[in-house]
Amino acid sequence: REAESATRRGVWLSGSERTIITGCSSMDVIMPNSINALNGTTIKIPCTFTSCYKIDPNMFVMNWTYQETLNDTEEMIMAYHKKRGMVPLRSDRFGERVMFAGNLDKNDLSITLSNVQIEDEGIYNCNVRNPPDRITGQHGIQLNVVTEPLSFSPLHFIAIGASVGGALALLILSMLVVKCLRRHRKKELISEEKMEEEEKLDAEVVAEEGNKHTD
Known part of the structure; x- marks a missing residue:
């Protein structure tokens, strides 16, 4: 009853006090189904739970275990030790290239594999x-190892060239349109200034003629 009551309060008593995380359903390991690595580089293999x-x-x-295919035997490459924490297990295949890169306090069990090989x-x-x-x-x-970065075929370069050329043509066209609009606006301003000058001259002429008649 005490254990049952404690469980309902969010605490499990089993020799030592264990805290239950509220809103939790069950154990779940989270990681992608596959990851790609470039030959000779270091890759982080993620795992959280x-x-x-x-x-x-x-x-x-x-x-952590490794197997070439689902039908092959699993080879242990890292294990948790209650006093030493996460301990890499040296093997002929990996040597000392596998290292712990996670954080147990955050339920992060990720590892890194350095100098990745095709094997x-x-x-x-x-x-x-x-x-x-x-x-x-x-x-x-599933870890997939590639020997070189993503390469481009001639078709890729043609497509990129066409895209760049199209963008450049659009930019030039936009500049020409802006230039034409500015020129047109400039002409309008000049015409307006001429009209104002002509109106001013007409007004002066009318004023002079009026003065003559008065005299």
């Missing part, structure tokens, strides 16, 4: 268990 309970270092279980292609599995959650979270991500 949600759980109804905060991590208890004495009960938390986590490991590193495959599935990287993020396996998590966070008691008293009974569900073990697991998700795999």
